[in-house]
Amino acid sequence: MVLSAAAHDQIREEIGHYPNPRGALLYALHVARDETGRLDREIFAELGEHFGMSAGEVAEVASFYSIFNQPPAKAIVQVCTGLPCCLKGARGIVREAEKLTGAKSGTVSADGRFAMVEVECLGSCGTAPVVQINRNPYIERVAPDSLVTLLASPGAAIEARPPAPLVSQIPDGVEAYLLPPNGERRLAIDEYKRAGGYQAVVKAGAMEPKDIAATVKDAGLRGRGGAGFATGLKWTFMPPPDGGPRYLAVNCDESEPGTFKDRQIMERNPHLVLEGVMIASMAIQASAAFMYIRGEYVVAYRIMREAIREAYAVGILGENALGFNRRFDIHIQPGAGAYICGEESGMLESMEGKKGQPRKRPPFPAQRGLWQRPTTVDNCETCAQVPAIIMNGVDWYKARGMPNSFGNTLFGISGHVKRPGIYELPLGVKMRDLIYKYGGGLEEGRTVKAVIPGGISMPVLRGDQIDVPVDHESLKTVNTLLGTAGAIVLDDRACMVRAALVIARFFEHESCGQCTQCREGTGWTYRTLKRIEAGEGRPEDLETLADTFNFMDGKCICALADGASWAARAFLKQFRADYEAHVSARKCPFPESFAV
Ligand SMILES: Cc1cc2nc3c(=O)[nH]c(=O)nc-3n(C[C@H](O)[C@H](O)[C@H](O)COP(=O)(O)O)c2cc1C
Ligand code: SF4
Ligand code: FES
Known part of the structure; x- marks a missing residue:
């Protein structure tokens, strides 16, 4: 046996959360990788025993995911070279790290101590450039000269790192309902309850499921995962209950460069996400919810797991869960470094312990989703929007935002601005204000050459188009889309x-x-x-x-x-x-x- 008895116990415990053991396969691969620093045939065979899979079958799944395919070394130095990090000097970080480690990008140093890996967006574009060593919390806003200390003794430097900067803000005058007060994290359940938390789920518990869905539909909530689909309407696509299980799958994969909002909300207000997940689950009459968090988000994963543990400990989840009058469970699964696992059907495959290759549709997830059962997929921030709608009602919600784009959202801004970050604002803020008023503008003397409005898939705007309001309908008039509302700014020097x-x-x-x-x-x-x-x-x-x-x-x-x-x-x-x-x-x- 290569893995310790404790690792096997951990895996067995995790398997207990899933209708099919393979739901725990990615988790098991992480446990094995973290403990041994390697993944090979021997380990695949050992893991396969838990899942009734051959070593080859486990290897096939592992082969799909970047995190399971990194070169073997004591310290895997992963430098993000996504666009926002490149705009903030990521190439300089790679060059300096190559010099200090003696390992060219994509290789291992001669002494086997370091592997240098360039990775795609780590979901921290507001604190670019970003480095992650092994599966440790990120080192953010890395300066080339700080690498000497970091690489001399990575373990100690990670331990001594300053707390992750709170780059999410509520601007003055905004009535916020997603973020806790500026500078604070609201991690403990008591703090969340003191701020009025877990009242919406009680209110929803007294409503008929169809009325919860109708309220969210009437409020005009549109999904925050990128496509902007009407959430309440999506919930009505679930077939009537047939006595079998049905699920909510919560998409916290957040991997598109420019997008780093779900991480902020999970790391600062985890119980709001859980409350939203509970209400969404009531609306679709789900028997359980599964949250899929990208594998690099080790801190968000830990915080959400702890929040779930606390919710069980006080009886909010589990037998007679708050508002449900029956058992209700939320489970959490780690991804492993594949952007495509954010695409909803790729995510479902990955959650089932397979390669995250998207499914052909139909059937749609509401017909045949997780483990072939009816499933709704909602984004993390979408769920976090729901408690405020249930608590305050449709008119309150529709009083903020723009026609067909209601509510606040977590706008991101990164790239060539002085104050990159996440700002909770009503939809419809002018792009110019996002850049200059909230993002702090550009370096002295520089002008905007281009801005990508919502994650890199969204069509780019020229600098002379920034007077457009940032919402679904207004952006269409300039031939682009809101996406994830994570804007990336490029100044006049940019190629x-x-x-x-x-x-x-x-x-x-x-x-x-x-x-x-x-x-x-x-x-x-x-x-x-x-x-x-x-x-x-x-x-x-x-x-x-x-x-x-x-x-x-x-x-x-x-x-x-x-x-x-x-x-x-x-x-x-x-x-x-x-x-x-x-x-x-x-x-x-x-x-x-x-x-x-
Ligand atoms: C390539 C690709 C990547 C995606 N990545 C994410 C993601 O990381 N997070 C997310 O919530 N939605 C992502 N989506 C959108 C999901 O497929 C899905 O529409 C969304 O999770 C639904 O939630 P919503 O309706 O609450 O927005 C992605 C879509 C595509 C095509
Ligand atoms: S478009 Fe096809 S090949 Fe490309 S990611 Fe989607 S399923 Fe895969
Ligand atoms: S964290 Fe580097 S591009 Fe997003």
């Missing part, structure tokens, strides 16, 4: 081909590979942009790129390919002159641009 290249690299890396158009199209886009950026582009490359986007768009199993093509097409359309200048100058004409 747009380079920005498009970093984004294309992300999609190429994250495509699950099932659809030819996505697999080939994301790779082709990345390689073509790389050539153009290096000054080796040809005039006809721009037409080839446009053809590639058409080849990908609307033809695949899930919307990753659409997002990849929308993003790349918008950069080419809005900033074609930048592309042409690269081709004619045969080099990048923006010497002061951020490095990739």
Whole structure:
């Protein structure tokens, strides 16, 4: 046996939470990786015993996830090179770390101490640049000269790190209901109850499930996970109960560069999320809820697990759960480094302990979701919106925001602004205010060249379009979308081909590979942009790129390919002159641009 008896006990305990043991497979792989620092055939065979799987079957699942496929070393130094981190100097961090560790990016140092890995967005874009060593809490706002201490003794430096900066804020004059007061975390259940928490779930418990769904539908709540679908309406898609289990699956995978709001809410107000999950579960008459938290969010995962433990300890969850008059459970599962597991059906596959490859639809999750049973998927922040709606009513909710985009939301702002962070504001704030009033504006003398409004899949805007209100309908008038409301700002020095290249690299890396158009199209886009950026582009490359986007768009199993093509097409359309200048100058004409 390679793993300790304690590790096996932990795995057995976790298996008890799932209708099928495989629900605990990713958890088990994490336990094994954290304890031994490796994952190999021997360990796969040992884990397989718990799940009735062969070593090969476990290996197949593990092969899908970045976290389970890192080079073996004592300290795996993961530097985020997503777009917001690149805009804040991530390349300089990689270079300095390579020098100090003696390991080139993607390799292990000769003494086996360090592995250098460039990773995609860690969901902390407001504190870019970000480094994570093994599965430890992040080191945020890393300066190149701080790496000497960090890498001399990573364990001690992580222990001594300052507390994670609270980058989420309630601006003056905003009536907030998502974030706790500025500077505070509301982690303990008593604190949450003192602030009025767990009253909405009691109120909802006295309502008919259909009335809860109708209230949320009438309030016009739209999902905060990116697609903006009407939440109350989605809840009505669940079939009538048939006596069997039915589930709520809560999406806390948050992996799209520019998006870092769910982490803030989980780390600062975990019981609000739980209360929202409970009410949503009542509305759909779920027998249990499962939360899927991205694997890198070790702190949020710990905080949510502790909040759940506390909720059981005081009888809010479990037998006769608050408001349910029956047993109700919430379980929590870790992801393992795959953006595609945020796509709802990819997430369901991953939750079942499989590769996170999206499912073909129909059947939709409401018909056949988790373990083939009716399931609703809601985003983490979407759930957190629900208690305020139930407590205060439809008119109260609709009094904030814009037509068809009601309520507050957690706006993100990152990139070239002085005060990147999360701001709780009503939908419809002007992009200009988000950048200048809340985000603190740009460095002296700099102007906005571009802004991506909501995570990198959303079509980019030019600097002369920032007077648009940021809500679903207004953004459509400028041919873009709200997405996750995480804006990324690029100043006038930035090379747009380079920005498009970093984004294309992300999609190429994250495509699950099932659809030819996505697999080939994301790779082709990345390689073509790389050539153009290096000054080796040809005039006809721009037409080839446009053809590639058409080849990908609307033809695949899930919307990753659409997002990849929308993003790349918008950069080419809005900033074609930048592309042409690269081709004619045969080099990048923006010497002061951020490095990739
Ligand atoms: C490639 C891809 C990645 C996604 N990632 C996330 C994610 O990390 N978190 C999330 O809530 N939704 C994500 N979504 C959207 C989900 O598929 C789904 O629409 C959402 O979780 C539903 O919740 P909502 O209605 O509350 O927004 C993603 C979609 C796609 C196509
Ligand atoms: S579109 Fe891309 S990510 Fe989505 S299923 Fe197809 S190959 Fe996978
Ligand atoms: S944390 Fe680095 S890009 Fe998001």
